Amino acid sequence: MVNESSSKILTSTNMNPRVRKAEYAVRGELAIKSEKLKADLAHGVSLPFKRIVPCNIGNPQILDQKPITFFRQVTSLVEYPDLLKDENAEITSKLYPSDAIARAKLLTKNVGSVGAxxxxxxxxxxxxxxxxxxxxxxxxxxxxxxxxxxxxxxxxxxxxxxxxxxxxxxxxxxxxxxxxxxxxxxxxxxxxxxxxxxxxxxxxxxxxxxxxxxxxxxxxxxxxxxxxxxxxxxxxxxxxxxxxxxxxxxxxxxxxxxxxxxxxxxxxxxxxxxxxxxxxxxxxxxxxxxxxxxxxxxxxxxxxxxxxxxxxxxxxxxxxxxxxxxxxxxxxxxxxxxxxxxxxxxxxxxxxxNPPKKGEPSYAQYQKEYDDIYQSLIKRAKKLENTFNSLEGCTCNPADGAMYLFPQIRLSKNAIAAAKEAGKTPDEFYSMAMLEATGVCVVAGSGFGQVDGTAHFRSTFLPQPELFDDFCGLIKKFHEDFMNKYRD
Amino acid sequence: MVNESSSKILTSTNMNPRVRKAEYAVRGELAIKSEKLKADLAHGVSLPFKRIVPCNIGNPQILDQKPITFFRQVTSLVEYPDLLKDENAEITSKLYPSDAIARAKLLTKNVGSVGAxxxxxxxxxxxxxxxxxxxxxxxxxxxxxxxxxxxxxxxxxxxxxxxxxxxxxxxxxxxxxxxxxxxxxxxxxxxxxxxxxxxxxxxxxxxxxxxxxxxxxxxxxxxxxxxxxxxxxxxxxxxxxxxxxxxxxxxxxxxxxxxxxxxxxxxxxxxxxxxxxxxxxxxxxxxxxxxxxxxxxxxxxxxxxxxxxxxxxxxxxxxxxxxxxxxxxxxxxxxxxxxxxxxxxxxxxxxxxNPPKKGEPSYAQYQKEYDDIYQSLIKRAKKLENTFNSLEGCTCNPADGAMYLFPQIRLSKNAIAAAKEAGKTPDEFYSMAMLEATGVCVVAGSGFGQVDGTAHFRSTFLPQPELFDDFCGLIKKFHEDFMNKYRD
Known part of the structure; x- marks a missing residue:
């Protein structure tokens, strides 16, 4: 018997049916398509946008959120404990604050090697x-x-x-x-x-x-x-x-x-x-x-x-x-x-x-970095909420917390028919159109569940502060075009 | 209805029975007991040994195997990419070789943040x-x-x-x-x-x-x-x-x-x-x-x-x-x-x-560290094999590879009866006796499966080179005592 590709031992028809049934929209069809578009852009393909904006997943550092400096100083030191030796103390102290060094020593003592x-x-x-x-x-x-x-x-x-x-x-x-x-x-x-x-x-x-x-x-x-x-x-x-x-x-x-x-x-x-x-x-x-x-x-x-x-x-x-x-x-x-x-x-x-405490050398920087991120998230959450609420047929609850907004969009009969034609739910159809027009990757509401007959999407509000107005503008423009295109 | 401890919602009788059935001897009863003995030693309890020797698991760095320096230099740098900035180049170059810096830059370029x-x-x-x-x-x-x-x-x-x-x-x-x-x-x-x-x-x-x-x-x-x-x-x-x-x-x-x-x-x-x-x-x-x-x-x-x-x-x-x-x-x-x-x-x-290559600054050190570990493992594998084969009733195949030996021990009827009395298989009984007498923690053969009626255990040969003769001596002494104690 030959294991030809037409007669594989393991196929989607005889695999674990529970695994086959599982769905994970956050990294589903839209995300996979966005990866492809990103590769296209890198290869110089001309598209209606210059960059992919991954709003499908709460991944702050991919959108340039700078990690907390103290945290990374400590993790850097525990990776290479030779830096903590007395003979390197003078040079190390030029690159790392004393509380990061002390914390790394404490962790190394209690953890041993990070490779064990x-x-x-x-x-x-x-x-x-x-x-x-x-x-x-x-x-x-x-x-x-x-x-x-x-x-x-x-x-x-x-x-x-x-x-x-x-x-x-x-x-x-x-x-x-x-x-x-x-x-x-x-x-x-x-x-x-x-x-x-x-x-x-x-x-x-x-x-x-x-x-x-x-x-x-x-x-x-x-x-x-x-x-x-x-x-x-x-x-x-x-x-x-x-x-x-x-x-x-x-x-x-x-x-x-x-x-x-x-x-x-x-x-x-x-x-x-x-x-x-x-x-x-x-x-x-x-x-x-x-x-x-x-x-x-x-x-x-x-x-x-x-x-x-x-x-x-x-x-x-x-x-x-x-x-x-x-x-x-x-x-x-x-x-x-x-x-x-x-x-x-x-x-x-x-x-x-157990972050730096008041009075410790890294406290002020830690607190500033933390607050800057925090204040900026509050601002961006509000800005995106306002954008969504300004769109025709769109309503959005404010975010008390987390990293996402989940607006409801009310689409025309034409749009719903076009979605059906394309074999997609209306929210998937809308989200895919957004990706293809703007490079913004969100997740369609059906990936999370929603009341039957409604359509939503989830977007993070993590795009960079300096690009955020452009990002909101992109969505606004797309939405207007979409609504006009499919107007009943 | 009150959630009293006698009437918990979730108990071992109504949990997932497949999970309940699963066994993982490498971190099973012996390993848990060894953790307890380790804590006892730390609290000053007097035991027949000074330290626990964890030979139950292939965990080289817990037994002081030094990580490859180049690897850790690179991981340290990618944790704290500020070190890669031009303004820090002079100081960083005193702590890190140039190829580690170059690799960290290449990885940072291709990976982005290690936190994303x-x-x-x-x-x-x-x-x-x-x-x-x-x-x-x-x-x-x-x-x-x-x-x-x-x-x-x-x-x-x-x-x-x-x-x-x-x-x-x-x-x-x-x-x-x-x-x-x-x-x-x-x-x-x-x-x-x-x-x-x-x-x-x-x-x-x-x-x-x-x-x-x-x-x-x-x-x-x-x-x-x-x-x-x-x-x-x-x-x-x-x-x-x-x-x-x-x-x-x-x-x-x-x-x-x-x-x-x-x-x-x-x-x-x-x-x-x-x-x-x-x-x-x-x-x-x-x-x-x-x-x-x-x-x-x-x-x-x-x-x-x-x-x-x-x-x-x-x-x-x-x-x-x-x-x-x-x-x-x-x-x-x-x-x-x-x-x-x-x-x-x-x-x-x-x-x-993709380790350092010939001609690169870190190559010689990398190669030496690699070879030292390798040669030492060969030596320790042979030494432990010889120890096992010198024991009464014990035979052991050489290790062509991996990190373990799996000797067979032939125990007396008395020992087998004592094991039964203690509610253990003979190999579990032997391994627990070894732990209690020497602090050496191995894994009983029944955790891996063995031909019915035979008894084995698995031991790594990872204890530190400078302690290795003592380690072999401990096992030898324990085995002699055990065999004498239970002689038919």
Missing amino acids: YSHSQGIPHIRENVAKFIAERDGYPADPSMIYLTQGASAGVQLTLQMIVEHSNVGIMIPIPQYPLYTATLAILDAKPVPYYLDESKGWGLTVEELQRSYDEAAKNGVETRALVIINPGNPTGQCLTEENMREIIEFSKKNRVVLLADEVYQTNIYQPDQRPFHSFKEVLKSMGPSYEGFELISFHSISKGMVGECGRRGGYFELEGMDKSIIEQIYKVSSIGLCPNVQGQIMVDLMV | YSHSQGIPHIRENVAKFIAERDGYPADPSMIYLTQGASAGVQLTLQMIVEHSNVGIMIPIPQYPLYTATLAILDAKPVPYYLDESKGWGLTVEELQRSYDEAAKNGVETRALVIINPGNPTGQCLTEENMREIIEFSKKNRVVLLADEVYQTNIYQPDQRPFHSFKEVLKSMGPSYEGFELISFHSISKGMVGECGRRGGYFELEGMDKSIIEQIYKVSSIGLCPNVQGQIMVDLMV
Whole structure:
């Protein structure tokens, strides 16, 4: 028998059907097309634009966000510990501030080589610092042995969902719209997504009535719902939950016996800190008193977002609260099969949770860099929101947090018919037209889920400050042209 | 309903049963116990030894193997690109050689920030260098678009096995003894391991007759075998395959229509380079001519092993050969759900496949460091093999390659009875006794699989050269005491 290309052993028809079913729009058709256009531009092909603007993914440093200097000084030193030797002290001190050198020495002492496998759960010294950070953030103690360092929050979400899904009738409640990591992972695990809808007309609000409706409907269909995913601040929707709302969610989880999974990776991307500050679910839970003792909560955080933005490094952690001892042991076992999270990612977690403090040599620079990024994100979020709201047929809720806007676009019958003709949903058709006209790559709303018959897209507001007005102008011009072209 | 600890929502009885079933002995009971003993020592507890010697895992840098200087100079510079600015050139040149600076500039130009998400398949520039490396190694061209960078070889193995397992009756052929990543992953995927046995009496030899027996037996039981895993050089067994043997394996795979998965992470850990040189399956396949065109092969490599030993960084790659286009697209999709392999791991792949060349400033130092590690590994492998073979009732094949020895121990009836009493297999009982008496942590043979009724353990030969005689002495003394204690 010959393995000819027409008779391959492994094909999409006999591969794992759960993997085949999984979809991940953030790096889907539009992103792949944008890579092709980028290559075309590099090869001198003439296109209606000069550059690709990747707004499909929260990847700040690809759009020139400068990393925090102190963080990179420390990571540079731990890579090459010879720099920390006494004989190099004089020259090294000309390139690195004393607190970066001190931190690198402390980390090297506690971590050893960044090239060695670490503890599978993460380096104990770093987990202790994470616990201190959580305690300070929340005002309630945290236990280093309940913290697991991970290769980004995604890896943590995948690992914990994998633990929970006992069989194909297990349901996991997820918001709609949602970050597609969740639906993709549930598809691969052959579990049932149990969707609850965020209310766009109320700033993407989340009500317990809708949670209960969703839970009950799944139960009626024989689905055993075991966990509830909350993304706060929301992705792609950017809303930030009130404390009151969070208490209700915890009550709901307790009453319905679901484990609460709190995706809190955007916890420092908060753009209305006075009206809508961030509260962690851990904090709110602890404030609810002894009757909530033993409540099962898993919270996720990441170095990829916030003002850190070190997503290429793949680092993060999750904290377990109230989990059964047998499950904690199982989580350790699964972590150990992957050996350990990459050590440079772990070190960035240490730096994120323990940045320079007042009085230390790098404090002023750290604070300035942090604030500059923060203020600029607030400004850009508002500017893009205003742009979207100025467009014909387009409405957009403000971003309380995160890195995205998720405007709704109301398209003409002609546009919807043209989309159908092209074999696309209206939002995909619109987003592809935007890419082809402007080089701006967004993600169509159908990749996140949306109310039937509506059309949205998700765009980051990360393009460079100095290019931001041009970017908004490009979208405005495209939208006008598109609306005119397909006017009924 | 109250979430009391006695009535947790998620417990080991209602969790994912496939995850519960998975076992990973390399970081199992012995390793966990060794961590506890290490903590005890740190807290001043008096034990029969002064230090834990972790021989359970191939983790060279935790046993003080110094990383290759050039590699770390480059990774240090890309972390902190301010060092590459003209204004810092004079000081930087006092700490870094010119070729490290040039390489860091080239990488920074092609990679951008190490903190940005990269292409999900891996950075194109680095994949091109991997392709050149493979082409030079094998004498046959390689295609960068068929190379996927990964977070260590483990992640690549998990990803590809996940693609292949269509349903719970799919079988994957694995060697016995095997590296437990394979059985753990197959348990989680709910697939059938199809074991073939390596022949200990013939230097852990692999015969096609045994492959066929294994395949046929699985077929008789209704198992659909879809892939064959070969670990070469072997783990835990250290054998290195001859070209002739590899040709037979390829013929077998073609005849029986199984995808060949070649775990070649130990390809530079070759200790008898004249008698038993390494050949890649890609090379052997290509040498077999046009009738093997389209043969489906996936090969894995890693930065964790060899003289690089940068395992904590989690980097590696796999190369696809002859795979169906639809599968290549699916592999890209799955990679994109995890966003990208960590960028520092990718950079180390670049350095591994493209080290300093003759005539470049860092060449002499690189070559010396590389050779020192290599020669020392050869010496230590031989010394430990001789130690094992000098022990009563113990025999050990030499290591042609890899980082491990896998001796067989023949224990007395008394020892076997004592093990049974303790609820352990004889090899687990022996290994735990070794840990408790000496602080040396090995992995019991049952974690890898072994012929029924035999007992083995796996030990690395990575303890520091200056401590190696003591280490061998410790084992010798322990073994004598153990044999005397349990003599029939």
